[in-house]
Each structure stands twice: as C-alpha cells, then as structure tokens.
Amino acid sequence: MMLPAQPPVEVVDAQIHMWEVDGPDHPWDANFGTEDAAAAATRAHYTGRIVGDHATLTAMAVAGVDAALIVTPAIYGNDNSYGLSVVAGYPDRFRLIGRIDPSTMDLEQKVAASHGSGLVGYRIVIANQDSYERLVGGYFDRLLAAAADFGVPICIYLPRRVAHVRDLSRRFPTLSITLDHLGLPQPPLVQPGEDAWESLPDVVALAEIPTVTVKLTAVPTMSSQPHPHTDLWPYLHRILRAFGPDRIMWGSDWTRPESPGTYREGVTYISETDELGPAEKALVLGGTLRHVFRWRKVVRQNGVSASSSLPSCGMK
C-alpha cells in the first residue's frame, strides 16, 4: 500500500545575515573592523561579498528554506534599518533580530515599538571578557527589563559562560531567552585544543528554566565529519531530550565563512535525517521559531491571505 505523501515541512531559518553595499541609505559602522585583526577580517568578509535580498532569496530557494530571521550583522552597528527594509519588502519571508545600544536614551520606547515593526527580538553577543563584565555589571539590565516588560525575546550568545543565563532568568523571570549557537563556542571562537562541547552540561541544565529556548545554529561548524555530520547526534540528542523539540530552533547562520558545507547541506543534515521524526522536524525546522517569536505563518489561497493559527505546541 502506498503511504500518503508527507506534506513538505516548512523550513524557517533562525539566523541568517544580509547586507548591501555601504551607502547613504544604510551606511556601515565606520568604526567596525578597526578594533583588531579579527574585526578587520570580519569587515573584509562583508566587503568581499554583498549578500542582499535578491541573493539571499535565491540561496534560500536553492537550499529549500521558506523564511528566515535576519540578524543585523555587526557591520551595521546598532542600525537595524536595512533589515527592516527587507522585512517590509518581503513580509512573508523575513523578520528581524535587531541590535540595540542598551544605554540609548529612549531604549524602552524603542523596545516597546518593536511590536508590529518586523523586529521580533534583540541580540546580545557576549564573546569576550570585556562584554561579560559589562553583562555582570548590569550594562544590559535596562534592555533585559524592557524586553521582559514588552514581551520581546532576547537572543544571547554567551559561549563558555552560558551558566550565567540562570542568573539572568532569575532576575528577569518573564524574559524569553534564546541561546544562540547552542550556547557553545563555535569556530572561529574555539581555542586550539578546546573541547567545544565542554559546557554542554551547563546548557542541558538550563532546560529546567521554562523561558529558555535554544537556537541550533551553525552546528555543522562543530562537526569533525563531512555532511551529514553524524558525529553531532549524540550531543544533539542530549539537548533535544532536555529541552524538547518545541524549544529548539534550527538555523544556518548563512554567510558564516566557517560553515563546512553548502547552505543546502546545512538544511538537509536536519531535514533528511532519520534521527528525528516528522513531528520533531516540523518543530525544530520552523514551528518552534514561529511560536517563540510570535511570527504567524501567512497562508495564501487564491491570492487571498489569511493568518493560520499558531502551532499547537507550547513552551514547557
């Protein structure tokens, strides 16, 4: 007997970057890339390729990605205007995770104004000692409080110090916190001889906090095997068991230079694996993201659009 064909699973990418040529409409941060060699290399990455809306949509079509969260790249500093313009142009395809100066005067107004703007969350990157000390010293508290008050999720990348999220969630118990990149160090941040999975127990322990979710992004960079990266699954199963698929969001981190394979392969190691069932894939590849970031899927029939209901899953 022929089994009925499975409907295609919607694929929503939890993290991509895009940018256009430096210009008056969306000027780049002139200071970015002047700090050190690593920053200069990152600036060269953005100069060497221009990955704007057309190129990104083409890549997504080829890779089988239906929609995506744009994360404002560092080259724009705290200016989210380019990403917002792309969201406005393709509202069915994109939403934005923005960056913001936590000391800005009208921070609360800006966070409150996020709703309906296409900006569905803010990102904080704590990848060195200086930024960690700022975090511990309360530099981000106004942002975290405003985000909690206005129900705007915060994506935080806190490699090696991920356990600190427990403190944040205790102080801001209603804040939706998403751990970027599994909460673990990824290339090029992994030091020589370092076990990138060393703090996996700290990540798993955070699963008991119901407001914490996980972005399963750029994980092929942590594999020592070629696609389909089967060496990742013992680790991924630990995270899946702890959080459940309704708190995990797949993403590619498209344009990341360290990614070992193609964008398409960055999808299929999850979408075509036998390690997950269809229901789990539907959540990890998009359902969870739509719920966490309150991004309703628009279903178009005969040219008429109608919002579908949110996925039935709930955050634990």
Place this chain on the structure above:
Amino acid sequence: MIIDAQIHRPAPALPWVELGEGSQHINEDAELALAAMDAVGVDMAIVHGDYAFCEAAHARYPTRFRGIVQFSDPFGMKNVQDEIAAVRGRPGLLGFRMAPAAPRAGPNLLPALQNGQLDKFFAAAQANDVPVLLFVPGGLSHIHRIARSFPNLTLIIDHLGLPPPPWVPLKPNLLDGIPELLQRNMA
C-alpha cells in the same frame, strides 16, 4: 570540483552598484549567482553574457567566474578579425558564443550559417585559438560542414544541438535529434 558550464544573468537583470569611488563597481547578478552556487556547492561557473557582465563577474570573483562573451549581433561587429583576436586577451574570457537559431535581436541566422556568411568568425576563431560555442537547434547538419572546414577550431555544441523548451513545446520525442548529433560522417 564542480564547474557549471553555462549560466546567465537572470532576466530581468539587476542593477549595477557602485562600490565606492576609485573602486570596482559590482553587478548584483554576480552576487546572486554566487549565492546560488554556494547554496548547492558549485565551485565555479562560466557566465554567458556581454563583455561588461563577464568581465565584472570575473574581476570581482576571479576564482569563481570565467566568461563566454555572447555575440548577439555578429554582423554589427566592426572588425571581426580584431575583435575575435582580442577575446582571449580580455580578463577572464574563454571564448565566444553565437546563437544563430535564436538570436536575442535580429533575424534567424541559420541561413547565414548554412551559406557560409558566418565562416569569417570561425576562421578568426581558429586562427586565434578561441573556442566557439554554438546554439543551433535545428541546424546540426551545418556543424558537420563547419567542423570539416575548420579542423583546428574548438567547436562546442550547446544544449546537445537540440531545441530545448521553451523554443519548442516539451514533448516525448524531444530527443529524436540525438542520432544526428552522434552521426560521425554526415554527407
């Protein structure tokens, strides 16, 4: 390594973008092509287009793109010998293409291909070791004559020499012309 032997600018084409004073200008279609290639793992591609697009794509991504310049109006060329002799000296260019049966502009050139009016292009290409790509659906029989007349010419037949959709409707006997392509000695 995977090299795509033929890609084009999409239609409608995207605009040129100035990268800054004194710097190269870029073509957004080249960025788009590269994004698509990276999404599936194509290492290099040969773009088919005008001089400007071929050279811009190669200049910006010299390890990813080479070009085949498409002569959309061959008879509008001022000096056939000089222009073809210069093709291989232009950055990134590998050869030229003509599409006699399906020109972008102007008349169907299959009669010109048949009666020898295009032979000066082949002679110049042979003399300067410039590969020639021909899109000649329905004109395969002429290729035998050209190949015999210019034995040292690198002649590449596009798309199996057959009429691909949308030039003809997709139908089951689309590959009926294959025996003609494979025929070694056509009178």
